[in-house]
Amino acid sequence: MVNNILSTENLNLWFGRNYVLKNVNLNVADKNITAVIGPSGCGKSTLLRCFNRMNDLIPETHIEGKVKLLDDDIYTSKMDVTEIRSRIGMVFQKPNPFPKSIYKNVAYGLQIQGKYCKDEINERVEQALKAAWLWEEVKDRLHSPAMALSGGQQQRLCIARALANRPEVLLLDEPTSALDPQSTAKIEELCLELQKSVCILIVTHNIAQAGRISNYTAFMYLGELVEFGHTEKVFTVPQDKRTESYLTGVFG
Amino acid sequence: MKNRKVLNFCGNGFLSLLAGITILAISIFLVRIFSLGSKVLSREFLFTAPRNCMQEGGIFPALAGTFWLTVISISIVIPLGILTAIFLTNYGKPKWLLNVVQIAIDTLAGTPSIIFGLFGMAVFVNLLAMNVSLISGALTLAILALPLFINSCIEAIKSVPFDFYEASLALGATKRQTITKIVLPTALPNILTGIIVCIGRVAGETAPIMFTAATFYTRHLPEGLKDEVMALPYHIYALMTEGTHPETQVPIAYGTAVVLLLLVLGVSAAAVVIRSSIRRKRKW
Amino acid sequence: MHKYKEKAFTAITYTASLFTIMVLFALIYGLFREGLPLFNKVSLTEFIFGIGWYPTNAEPEFGAWTFIIGSFCVTIGALIIGIPLGLGSAIFISEIAGNRLKEIVKPVIELLAGIPSVVYGLFGMSTIAPLIRNWLNLDTGLNIFTASVILGLMIVPIIASMSEDALTNVPKSIREAALALGSTKMECIFRVIIPAAQRGIIGSILLGLGRAIGETMVVLMVAGGSAQIPKSIFDSVRPLTSTIAAEMGETVIGGLHYQSLYALAILLFVLTFAINLITEFFIAKRDKK
Numbered sequence: 001m002v003n004n005i006l007s008t009e010n011l012n013l014w015f016g017r018n019y020v021l022k023n024v025n026l027n028v029a030d031k032n033i034t035a036v037i038g039p040s041g042c043g044k045s046t047l048l049r050c051f052n053r054m055n056d057l058i059p060e061t062h063i064e065g066k067v068k069l070l071d072d073d074i075y076t077s078k079m080d081v082t083e084i085r086s087r088i089g090m091v092f093q094k095p096n097p098f099p100k101s102i103y104k105n106v107a108y109g110l111q112i113q114g115k116y117c118k119d120e121i122n123e124r125v126e127q128a129l130k131a132a133w134l135w136e137e138v139k140d141r142l143h144s145p146a147m148a149l150s151g152g153q154q155q156r157l158c159i160a161r162a163l164a165n166r167p168e169v170l171l172l173d174e175p176t177s178a179l180d181p182q183s184t185a186k187i188e189e190l191c192l193e194l195q196k197s198v199c200i201l202i203v204t205h206n207i208a209q210a211g212r213i214s215n216y217t218a219f220m221y222l223g224e225l226v227e228f229g230h231t232e233k234v235f236t237v238p239q240d241k242r243t244e245s246y247l248t249g250v251f252g
Numbered sequence: 253m254k255n256r257k258v259l260n261f262c263g264n265g266f267l268s269l270l271a272g273i274t275i276l277a278i279s280i281f282l283v284r285i286f287s288l289g290s291k292v293l294s295r296e297f298l299f300t301a302p303r304n305c306m307q308e309g310g311i312f313p314a315l316a317g318t319f320w321l322t323v324i325s326i327s328i329v330i331p332l333g334i335l336t337a338i339f340l341t342n343y344g345k346p347k348w349l350l351n352v353v354q355i356a357i358d359t360l361a362g363t364p365s366i367i368f369g370l371f372g373m374a375v376f377v378n379l380l381a382m383n384v385s386l387i388s389g390a391l392t393l394a395i396l397a398l399p400l401f402i403n404s405c406i407e408a409i410k411s412v413p414f415d416f417y418e419a420s421l422a423l424g425a426t427k428r429q430t431i432t433k434i435v436l437p438t439a440l441p442n443i444l445t446g447i448i449v450c451i452g453r454v455a456g457e458t459a460p461i462m463f464t465a466a467t468f469y470t471r472h473l474p475e476g477l478k479d480e481v482m483a484l485p486y487h488i489y490a491l492m493t494e495g496t497h498p499e500t501q502v503p504i505a506y507g508t509a510v511v512l513l514l515l516v517l518g519v520s521a522a523a524v525v526i527r528s529s530i531r532r533k534r535k536w
Numbered sequence: 537m538h539k540y541k542e543k544a545f546t547a548i549t550y551t552a553s554l555f556t557i558m559v560l561f562a563l564i565y566g567l568f569r570e571g572l573p574l575f576n577k578v579s580l581t582e583f584i585f586g587i588g589w590y591p592t593n594a595e596p597e598f599g600a601w602t603f604i605i606g607s608f609c610v611t612i613g614a615l616i617i618g619i620p621l622g623l624g625s626a627i628f629i630s631e632i633a634g635n636r637l638k639e640i641v642k643p644v645i646e647l648l649a650g651i652p653s654v655v656y657g658l659f660g661m662s663t664i665a666p667l668i669r670n671w672l673n674l675d676t677g678l679n680i681f682t683a684s685v686i687l688g689l690m691i692v693p694i695i696a697s698m699s700e701d702a703l704t705n706v707p708k709s710i711r712e713a714a715l716a717l718g719s720t721k722m723e724c725i726f727r728v729i730i731p732a733a734q735r736g737i738i739g740s741i742l743l744g745l746g747r748a749i750g751e752t753m754v755v756l757m758v759a760g761g762s763a764q765i766p767k768s769i770f771d772s773v774r775p776l777t778s779t780i781a782a783e784m785g786e787t788v789i790g791g792l793h794y795q796s797l798y799a800l801a802i803l804l805f806v807l808t809f810a811i812n813l814i815t816e817f818f819i820a821k822r823d824k825k
Contacts, residue, residue: 030271050420052419053420054418057418057421082425082426083423083424084420084424085422085423085424085425086423087424088425089422089423090422092415092419092422093416094415096413096415096416096418096419097419098416098419098420098434098438099416099437099438100437108423108425108433109423109424109425112423112424112425112426112429112433113424158419161423162422162423165423165424167482
């Protein structure tokens with residue numbers, strides 16, 4: 001078995017009185033793609049946002065249980081939130097580049113840490129853009145506004161922006177739901193390439209997408225982790241009745 | 253059925269009539285001010301001091317006074333306003349403090365300008381012994397403009413999409429970094445509009461400076477913060493009410509009004525242009 | 537290091553906010569410090585309901601009733617003129633005018649809202665007042681009517697601009713639903729759109745009311761300034777604000793007259809504060825719905 005980079009132990013989460021995550025135990029393997037699927041409102045995005053503590057932004061959030069990045073519990077008070085977030089990158093549903101230049105978008109994560117010199121930043125920006133397959137398209141206009149890129153390019157820019165920090169894990173929250181099929185295909189291909197160097201955890205609404213790219217699949221329903229295993233196994237011989245009905249489209 | 257059509261027609265006509273009256277009234281107002289005022293406008297009018305018991309000469313000291321009052325008060329307001337707006341939108345803890353600040357802002361924003369004048373007179377002029385001076389007036393105007401500016405900063409900051417905020421935090425930025433590097437630069441054009449609106453407001457106020465800064469007549473330009481100053485709006489008022497030679501002084505008042513209007517409308521027009529160009533460029 | 541900077545930044549914004557509260561308290565303190573001593577000599581009812589205002593007599597009288605009536609008259613007059621014109625223009629711009637016209641008129645109205653009041657005062661004093669005096673053969677053109685016209689004209693852009701925002705913010709789907717059910721344009725406007733925009737419209741009127749009550753320069757220059765209870769709308773009056781502005785220059789600091797003007801300011805402050813509260817209360821109540 002490959003070693004686990006992210007794991008949760010009896011994770012429970014409430015938004016106010018709303019019981020959103022119920023006793024979730026999940027192990028995410030390094031250098032693989034793990035997909036989280038489930039009907040809308042099942043808590044899959046919330047689970048994803050637990051890993052880089054983005055749920056902290058929502059008032060009245062209450063969390064019990066443990067979330068570990070390797071051996072560090074990320075919810076202990078001595079952990080620095082900003083450090084966790086630079087170790088675990090995140091890409092959102094809607095492409096959200098800053099209204100700055102392409103270069104400044106990618107360099108942002110490095111600049112705020114304040115420990116890299118200019119040459120290092122330039123080098124990392126180039127690497128990140130190359131890794132996100134955007135370099136050839138933008139190398140001549142690094143200083144033009146990021147907002148002028150197409151939707152698919154913007155999303156790859158967001159991936160590059162996250163990669164520039166050299167994260168150990170990349171969280172993707174339905175990254176293709178706002179994109180056209182062609183851009184979606186490109187991002188999927190990109191994920192398959194990226195998994196060689198970084199662990200990817202992707203939340204998706206699209207069952208076929210999970211089947212195409214992931215090695216492991218987790219199925220969530222009403223806040224519970226119903227089933228988790230190799231994608232092939234989950235898709236062909238689901239253990240749980242609910243997984244089967246979801247995959248066959250009963251409550252898709 | 254026919255009845256409804258008639259009603260519709262009448263309603264349409266009535267509303268158009270009201271709008272027409274408004275446009276007509278405002279046009280008469282503006283045309284009258286500009287036609288009478290532009291007669292006295294000249295280079296000399298702008299750049300010389302009044303002469304011969306305010307019956308001749310220009311308004312340069314008043315122009316300079318208004319300039320300095322505005323510049324000083326606005327430079328006090330900008331940092332305070334932005335910081336307060338940041339507190340209200342991004343920190344806001346404890347909750348009761350947030351509410352108290354909000355109430356204070358709303359109350360101050362609704363307070364008549366003459367009351368700020370009296371406050372300035374009681375506190376700056378008398379209590380702190382700054383006398384009737386440029387600094388007393390500028391501080392009074394700053395307090396008047398503060399709530400307005402805070403409110404427009406709040407609007408500006410709130411118009412920054414939450415996506416940006418979230419994306420920045422997800423990249424490992426701290427709250428302060430997110431605010432100073434992402435939120436404020438994105439909100440900047442709107443904050444700028446707020447500043448310009450404040451400039452227009454401050455430059456045109458008369459009541460707050462009547463007893464704190466303004467003087468009817470001085471040949472000197474302000475040389476220090478402790479000097480009394482002339483100011484455009486007060487100059488208009490003084491010419492109309494304290495003048496002794498209406499036939500020569502009323503035209504000067506109109507000329508001063510045109511200068512003041514051009515100044516205020518000019519900066520406000522700049523604000524409108526900036527805002528509409530932002531709306532057009534904005535892609536989020 | 538990071539933590540330290542974060543704390544410092546938070547502390548700075550915190551301090552700035554405290555400063556704003558301090559300003560409000562200083563304002564209240566300043567007014568009361570100067571104004572309250574008057575009430576050692578005069579009772580509150582005497583002050584509010586008294587009719588004579590002779591602050592410099594040997595036996596001084598401090599009755600503010602005529603000023604309150606004066607403020608009341610010009611404010612009501614201003615609203616009578618400002619509300620129909622302002623709302624009518626707002627509806628015209630948002631519902632009847634084409635896009636082209638709207639794009640020009642809307643910014644122009646916003647610009648007009650920024651015209652300094654002293655310019656309105658100048659216009660009223662030297663153009664409208666003589667006109668009215670000659671037309672109606674009056675002793676003076678500086679009276680309630682003229683002041684109302686000018687104040688009304690001044691608050692039209694405020695009411696129009698804010699109401700127009702409220703009307704434009706009514707969702708397109710609601711309009712389309714009403715029109716699809718076969719209502720005429722006016723039925724759609726008066727039965728569907730205006731009720732939907734009610735809150736913003738009332739807000740704009742209250743804002744105009746606040747501006748009219750607190751306005752100093754216009755009434756100081758145009759309302760005439762005689763302290764009397766008016767018998768007709770062509771009598772001149774002296775509102776609270778113009779009393780303060782006109783007499784402050786003649787007072788001795790700390791004297792009874794000086795204190796009495798601060799007492800008037802307290803009265804005015806309480807009045808506008810109450811209007812604010814009503815606005816807040818009204819809007820908050822609506823919000824819950």
